[in-house]
Amino acid sequence: MTSRLIHDECLTAMGLITDNTFDLTVTSPPYDNLRTYSESLQWNEDIWKQVIKELFRVTKEGGVVVWVVGDSTVKGSETGTSFKQALWAMECGFNLHDTMIYKKTGGGARGSNLSYWQNFEYMFVFSKGRPKSVNLIKDKVNATAGNKNSGVNGRGKNGEQRFKKVTTTAALGRRENVWVIPAGNNTADDKTSHPAVFPESLAMDHIISWSNEGDTVFDPFMGSGTTGKMATRVNRNFVGVEKVDEYFEIAKQRINKTNRDNQ
Numbered sequence: 116m117t118s119r120l121i122h123d124e125c126l127t128a129m130g131l132i133t134d135n136t137f138d139l140t141v142t143s144p145p146y147d148n149l150r151t152y153s154e155s156l157q158w159n160e161d162i163w164k165q166v167i168k169e170l171f172r173v174t175k176e177g178g179v180v181v182w183v184v185g186d187s188t189v190k191g192s193e194t195g196t197s198f199k200q201a202l203w204a205m206e207c208g209f210n211l212h213d214t215m216i217y218k219k220t221g222g223g224a225r226g227s228n229l230s231y232w233q234n235f236e237y238m239f240v241f242s243k244g245r246p247k248s249v250n251l252i253k254d255k256v257n258a259t260a261g262n263k264n265s266g267v268n269g270r271g272k273n274g275e276q277r278f279k280k281v282t283t284t285a286a287l288g289r290r291e292n293v294w295v296i297p298a299g300n301n302t303a304d305d306k307t308s309h310p311a312v313f314p315e316s317l318a319m320d321h322i323i324s325w326s327n328e329g330d331t332v333f334d335p336f337m338g339s340g341t342t343g344k345m346a347t348r349v350n351r352n353f354v355g356v357e358k359v360d361e362y363f364e365i366a367k368q369r370i371n372k373t374n375r376d377n378q
Contacts, residue, residue, distance in 0.1 A: 177247030340366025
């Protein structure tokens with residue numbers, strides 16, 4: 116498997132990528148300027164519209180984009196930018212395949228003192244047509260697991276009772292679309308100075324769900340490189356873009372270490 120890390124501004128780098136390149140994108144954009152990322156951030160509606168439009172271009176038919184995003188509160192009102200982005204993605208040609216929730220544990224809640232604490236983010240799953248790779252994680256315990264005779268289904272002409280087909284319910288079923296995940300849950304020996312580390316299990320579970328081994332995963336806002344690290348760990352190719360010098364070096368070290376560990 117290969118990893119290509121690009122030290123550049125997102126739109127500049129994406130402009131050099133050919134059409135229909137990526138099977139999956141897992142990324143988290145800058146969120147309404149909630150963080151400035153070393154004072155390097157330029158993020159507004161014009162930019163995110165260009166980014167989403169470019170993502171549609173570089174995504175393969177049947178590919179998926181996982182867009183993890185939240186909203187800030189300005190003058191007592193949530194901005195609603197996340198919804199605007201989802202609607203724009205649909206205008207660009209994506210299907211809104213699923214609207215998922217990432218509920219944080221162990222992280223700081225935010226919001227107005229006049230509202231309930233906000234402790235979740237949206238995970239919009241956009242698809243370019245019908246997703247070609249769907250590997251739904253099955254870890255929800257089924258309370259009704261086992262074999263069941265569904266009862267009598269009347270009598271035949273000879274008067275004998277007819278039974279419905281015996282059904283079997285698996286011990287585990289597919290999980291729901293609300294994922295409860297500790298915030299920034301990197302391993303103890305892999306802490307970074309990035310202010311918003313992507314939870315490793317979140318990235319891993321989306322990579323497993325929407326891609327297969329040998330596919331190419333993309334992250335245009337690579338940050339500390341969690342998507343790349345997890346993609347490499349499960350034998351996907353990876354392309355990542357990061358502008359900030361410090362974060363690019365962190366990502367490079369983490370992904371290179373995972374590549375070495377895989378050998």
